[in-house]
Amino acid sequence: QGEKLWHAMKLTAHVLATGLLIVTALVNFASWYVQSIWDFLGHFWQTRWLELYYLFEGDEWTIFLLGAAIVPALAFWCFNGILMVADVTGKPAFITRYRIQLGKNDPVDTKKLRQAIYVALFNQFFISLPMLVPMFSIMKWWGNTFSKELPTFHWFLVELSIFTIIEEILFYYTHRLVHLPLLYKHIHKKHHEWTAPIGVVSIYAHPIEHILSNTLPVMTGPMIMGSHIVSIAVWFSLALITTSISHCGYHLPFLPSPEFHDFHHLKFNQCYGVLGVLDYLHGTDTVFRQTKAYKRHKVLLSLTPLSESIPEAPKRTE
Numbered sequence: 001q002g003e004k005l006w007h008a009m010k011l012t013a014h015v016l017a018t019g020l021l022i023v024t025a026l027v028n029f030a031s032w033y034v035q036s037i038w039d040f041l042g043h044f045w046q047t048r049w050l051e052l053y054y055l056f057e058g059d060e061w062t063i064f065l066l067g068a069a070i071v072p073a074l075a076f077w078c079f080n081g082i083l084m085v086a087d088v089t090g091k092p093a094f095i096t097r098y099r100i101q102l103g104k105n106d107p108v109d110t111k112k113l114r115q116a117i118y119v120a121l122f123n124q125f126f127i128s129l130p131m132l133v134p135m136f137s138i139m140k141w142w143g144n145t146f147s148k149e150l151p152t153f154h155w156f157l158v159e160l161s162i163f164t165i166i167e168e169i170l171f172y173y174t175h176r177l178v179h180l181p182l183l184y185k186h187i188h189k190k191h192h193e194w195t196a197p198i199g200v201v202s203i204y205a206h207p208i209e210h211i212l213s214n215t216l217p218v219m220t221g222p223m224i225m226g227s228h229i230v231s232i233a234v235w236f237s238l239a240l241i242t243t244s245i246s247h248c249g250y251h252l253p254f255l256p257s258p259e260f261h262d263f264h265h266l267k268f269n270q271c272y273g274v275l276g277v278l279d280y281l282h283g284t285d286t287v288f289r290q291t292k293a294y295k296r297h298k299v300l301l302s303l304t305p306l307s308e309s310i311p312e313a314p315k316r317t318e
Contacts, residue, residue, distance in 0.1 A: 067233035075237040104196035142226030163221030170217035172273040199244040
């Protein structure tokens with residue numbers, strides 16, 4: 001029995017040691033491979049940035065306007081343009097079959113849609129754009145926003161994490177603020193005209209709300225961090241696209257789940273935040289957690305709509 005035990009121990013040690021060597025080799029290879037890709041991409045984007053910088057002859061205001069306004073606006077309208085085609089025509093079915101609130105916006109009311117587009121454009125041109133002027137002054141004061149050297153990818157990930165935390169805190173509390181009865185009646189009610197939202201409605205809001213809840217939470221992070229204009233352009237674009245996804249009304253495969261914020265538009269007094277962390281801490285998601293929408297609140301990794309795989313319970317008939 002002692003020999004068998006010793007033999008088993010030696011065999012186990014051999015297997016573990018071999019496995020450890022293989023895993024170490026694979027990790028080292030993967031690290032080298034990923035680092036090589038990052039180095040290549042870093043060189044590629046650094047070269048493109050310098051070409052752009054010299055194209056505009058280092059004109060910082062023009063570069064800032066391009067990165068903080070034009071690029072994010074193009075990202076917003078290109079993404080929402082595709083969604084609006086689906087909202088109006090009901091096609092392609094690849095998008096519309098993933099509708100969250102079945103039977104609503106099928107098709108969307110074109111009169112309401114035009115009004116939403118007008119308000120969104122007004123907020124972008126007459127609210128967000130002027131707010132970039134003081135932001136530009138703050139970024140110039142930091143002194144590295146227009147540096148010829150791009151931030152590293154690792155540092156951008158750190159910034160992105162900080163931006164996200166700041167946005168979550170500011171958006172949650174300003175959003176709850178505008179849900180106070182007086183402010184809701186005169187300010188936030190406009191946004192909640194859409195109980196079944198669509199993408200462009202993400203910035204369909206009263207001007208005061210657009211400043212407090214839509215713009216400042218996104219702008220504050222880069223201003224605190226003194227971020228590079230390229231980081232700002234990427235962050236602003238991501239923020240606009242993700243809020244469009246949250247409002248789009250479709251739970252599309254491989255994209256972040258919009259169930260959380262869609263439920264807020266449906267019920268008004270639940271799910272105030274972006275990530276849901278503060279909602280959990282403050283208990284403003286308790287009703288949501290008891291619904292089928294909560295079970296569907298995950299990234300869809302198949303082509304089967306979650307409204308089919310996790311359907312609502314049939315309504316009881318009298």
